[in-house]
Amino acid sequence: MTVNDIARASGVSRATVSLVLRGSPLVHAETRNRVELELKRQGYVYNRGAANLRRRTSSSVALVINDLSNPFFAEFAMGVDEALVGEGYVTLLGSTGESPARQETLLASLMEHSPAGVILSPAEHSDGERLQRLLGPHTAVLVFNRELPGAGYDFLALDNRRGAWLATEHLLARGHRRIAFFGGHADSSSCQQRRQGYADAMIAAGIPPDPRWLIESAPTRVEASQRTVELFAHARAPTAAVCYNDNVALGLKLGLIARGVRPGLDFALTGFDDIPEAAQTTPPLTTIAVEPRARGRQAAELLLQRVRDRDAPTRQVVAPVQLVVRGSSGAPPS
Amino acid sequence: MTVNDIARASGVSRATVSLVLRGSPLVHAETRNRVELELKRQGYVYNRGAANLRRRTSSSVALVINDLSNPFFAEFAMGVDEALVGEGYVTLLGSTGESPARQETLLASLMEHSPAGVILSPAEHSDGERLQRLLGPHTAVLVFNRELPGAGYDFLALDNRRGAWLATEHLLARGHRRIAFFGGHADSSSCQQRRQGYADAMIAAGIPPDPRWLIESAPTRVEASQRTVELFAHARAPTAAVCYNDNVALGLKLGLIARGVRPGLDFALTGFDDIPEAAQTTPPLTTIAVEPRARGRQAAELLLQRVRDRDAPTRQVVAPVQLVVRGSSGAPPS
Missing domain, CATH: 3.40.50.2300 (Response regulator)
Structure with a gap:
């Protein structure tokens, strides 16, 4: 029995079954239930190690962020790494310090290493068209956090x-x-x-x-x-x-x-x-x-979906946000 | 006039002149004064850009740290990057999360990218001999922060x-x-x-x-x-x-x-x-x-010295520390 059997029996794509197997939050709850029922019915046991060995092509993912001194990005990077380590990839991280020139040098150097894909939180004043020429037409790219005008990449935004x-x-x-x-x-x-x-x-x-x-x-x-x-x-x-x-x-x-x-x-x-x-x-x-760490995991998931399916239409995913009330926001002094 | 002329005239090595030119804190004050006087006397003008072009061989340095969630390492990584960017290198950063297994995977992947050198803050329970076999005899390595028993690498320690x-x-x-x-x-x-x-x-x-x-x-x-x-x-x-x-x-x-x-x-x-x-x-x-950021710059300097001179004897440098008294350390309650 294979992922194909499960996909056919539950009426979804192979990719969706794969996402359910990895516990991805991107699958609709109803779809997930259907797939999980079918997995249970057929007694499927997922062997993650074997799956990695079968799939393994390139071993690294490039992560380029704009400010390593902001704990938000340290958390994000740890989330990316958490999701990639289970899939057999290592994360190679570079920080641009908000410099578009530094960003180009970093990406050029990282591209020499043929990463499976690139996760990019663009520096301020980035030029999307220039970056797209630099990265070439065949690189899987996920843009995070800031829009990159002029480049047709998948984008994970915050609301x-x-x-x-x-x-x-x-x-x-x-x-x-x-x-x-x-x-x-x-x-x-x-x-x-x-x-x-x-x-x-x-x-x-x-x-x-x-x-x-x-x-x-x-x-x-x-x-x-x-x-x-x-x-x-x-x-x-x-x-x-x-x-x-x-x-x-x-x-x-x-x-x-x-x-x-x-x-x-x-x-x-x-x-x-x-x-x-x-x-x-x-x-x-x-x-x-x-939830910067969860966003990191999500960015990695989205990138890996793109790696597996280069021809899918470009996606823009907006991650939800939530107000957390603590002590810094009292009433005005009377 | 060359660095050699300056070195000869001031009675120090080429490497020392080079350190003085880059403002390294590793040169003894008296030596620095002697070299700077000689530089001034001979009217030497240092062209960092030209020096980079002459020297450039490999474009990346691998930085492997044990805990990205600790701001100490974010600061250290920024210091490394600050020093390397001026020398024409990019930093490729990986975090092991204190896992020796993850450390091996990361280093193996980074070595595929032929970095000019590796800066490593070892995960707990690292096996120095295993890592030395993995990195091979020709890799320039600077160990930071924790001893790596069994490996004969340069070591930057804190006091x-x-x-x-x-x-x-x-x-x-x-x-x-x-x-x-x-x-x-x-x-x-x-x-x-x-x-x-x-x-x-x-x-x-x-x-x-x-x-x-x-x-x-x-x-x-x-x-x-x-x-x-x-x-x-x-x-x-x-x-x-x-x-x-x-x-x-x-x-x-x-x-x-x-x-x-x-x-x-x-x-x-x-x-x-x-x-x-x-x-x-x-x-x-x-x-x-x-001063984690200064330590990062120092680690990068030490690594680059090793890159330039593979045959120099192994060094252990202990960075000084300083007590900073603030409000958390009052007298015991009476």
Whole structure:
């Protein structure tokens, strides 16, 4: 009995059976049940080791991220690795530090090693067409996190707009009216989408955002901390901020403390990502959980599906997000 | 005029001149002064780009670390990358998650890519002889952080013994007498050396450490937090702990808070590493600064020296450490 028998009997593709066998979250629950019933009926025992040996062609997957100093990407990389190790691949990781030039050098070097595929979280200001020429037409590529305009690759996105909308709604419900959007670079797709979600929620509450409430910062702690002063540079200073990500929120927290402003009491803030530190900092950070490690596993699954089926139509998968309320987002001081 | 002229005129080796030109911290100050005077006298202008082009042979360096979830290694990896990018190399990073089997798979895969060299922070229970057979006799290798018994590689170590000694001395000076050594696995070389420094300081103060004060834990926050209970399981409970590293100290801090024990006030603790979070947590963590990013740059420099001179005698370099006193290490409650 083979995967083919199971696929035929349950009326799905071989690929779907394979996904069910690996416990992939990408299979619809109803389909999964049907396949699992059929597997049970036929008494199928999955031998993962043997499957790897049969399938093994290339042994590495290239993972190129834009900022290794952000724990979000360390978590993401560990998720990728967790999913790939079971499939007999090793992950070769490179970090671009947000430099498109460095990204090209890295990818060119990695391509010499003929990876089975590439997972890429693009540096800011990446040129999709250039990268596509560099990677060639036959490379399996999964883009993560930021859009790569001009390249027709599979894309795993986060639901940025909804995440920022949820955070803004939450601060509004706590009674805040002057709410900033703090951090990120306005020309990155993820920042644009998060700003959009923020603006939607503000406008729905009848509060058109003051342009002075939109403050840019590199998504690093050091710069976010330095830019804290810009929040308080005018009379209509905000009482709360939706931060671009957790790194920025943790930097803002330091900037607030340095000014004698108590985060969570005198000023409310929310993050985005839910890196491990978010729950552990004082006060713990209200944030938008995207489960970076699970996203890493998902990115690896999506890439491997592309490796197995080069001719499938290009896909865009938007991963759901969730508001996690902790101590950093109290009501405004009365 | 060439590097040879400078070397001859200042009475040092070519390699030393090269190190001075790249601003390496490995050159003795007096030697550096001599070389720099000679460079100035002869009007030497260093063209790094041209030097790279002349020297370039292989384009990648493999970096294999044992735990990507520890910010210490993210910092270290960024330092490696910073130093290599200027020399025209890309870093290919893999994480073993402390699994010797995974380490072998990773190294085997990386070796297929013919890296110019390998920087390895070995997984626990690594077998040096096996790894040496795997890597072959012609690979330039720099071992970092943990000893790799049985392999004759260059080794960049931290001054573990002195670091733990400094931390213990500091807690003794604050008035603590019952001091634990918390975390790490007793069979790892770095843990053994840190425990030794702790024991030396305790014995010098006339306090033989109670065996119940030696508590093992994986160097992760989650396990360290779970093992907090073991500190208080008997009547002679310690009032302070020298922690194996910052990750362990941050986990212990969470474990203390969960028990209603206030870190820094009711219980003193010190870390090791000085990861960026150490200064930012509440209370900020007293720790032993090893400057992980600078260590990464140094590891890359040492590896490149080996790449350039395969016949030089094997070296062991011990990087200095420094006590940084912050709020987590107050006096015992009276």
